[in-house]
């Protein structure tokens with residue numbers, strides 16, 4: 001943890017300033033182990049392996065803890081970096097561009113292995129703080145520790161230990177995995193200063209009926225309950241079909257006969273990922289099967305979220321014909 005993260009921390013219980021009361025070990029600018037405290041309510045939180053820990057997984061509701069456990073495993077296993085991440089991230093943030101990040105204080109809700117925290121920091125954000133509930137923070141910390149403007153915090157999106165001090169908050173692929181997706185969105189947006197912006201990307205209900213009907217029962221009853229190591233092996237089978245289909249059918253047909261390709265099942269999405277390598281496609285399949293909770297959100301419900309937080313000039317884009325990207329000013 002870099003000392004200047006303290007400028008942005010606030011007690012999740014009483015909103016008071018948080019102080020660093022002891023430092024046990026430092027490496028350069030990073031405090032690797034120490035203790036943080038809120039004096040009005042006498043709470044303390046440890047800094048362990050470079051990350052301030054505001055989430056006590058043992059005391060978190062079972063559904064949230066199960067989600068954190070499964071994703072924690074995923075992002076400590078699939079730690080690869082990929083040069084496709086930048087383009088994919090910008091797609092999810094539409095209409096935001098890299099220049100938008102310049103000099104902004106940015107919050108990321110559910111940073112996973114830190115791939116987007118790293119990109120945001122590289123695009124010139126003044127500071128970017130990635131929070132995540134799971135042990136994915138171990139990977140995120142490793143990926144970003146050399147970046148002076150990047151910070152990783154282990155925390156629950158519903159109880160953010162942060163001041164309302166952000167110019168921009170984004171969350172990619174996280175809100176639909178929460179027990180109350182709108183509640184998480186609202187909590188994230190509440191940390192953005194008046195006049196700042198919010199982006200969110202969520203799974204769409206539209207065009208995903210095949211997932212909600214056929215994949216969800218399997219995911220809920222079987223795959224999300226499996227040992228992740230077993231699922232890792234098992235998920236190679238559907239991933240192999242997807243990989244072969246995208247490489248042998250979707251990509252060539254979209255290049256050679258795009259009008260014909262439009263009629264293929266789930267074409268926009270499968271064509272979009274058809275340039276991804278095996279490991280990335282396997283990550284996608286595993287990601288879909290491992291989540292204990294996944295909501296598929298309609299445009300109507302998503303639009304209501306933006307209305308409810310009082311966003312101005314909000315725009316909602318249909319992405320790869322299977323998901324929604326929202327952007328608005330608060």
Ligand SMILES: C[S@@+](CC[C@H](N)C(=O)[O-])C[C@H]1O[C@@H](n2cnc3c(N)ncnc32)[C@H](O)[C@@H]1O
Nearest residue numbers: 071110111112132133134136156157172173174
């Ligand atoms: C599908 S991953 C997406 C990670 C990252 N945004 C990305 O696109 O690479 C979902 C992430 O949300 C995190 N998460 C789930 N519930 C959370 C909560 N209550 N608070 C904070 N993060 C949470 C998980 O630990 C996981 O890392």
Ligand SMILES: [Zn+2]
Nearest residue numbers: 011014038041
């Ligand atoms: Zn307090």
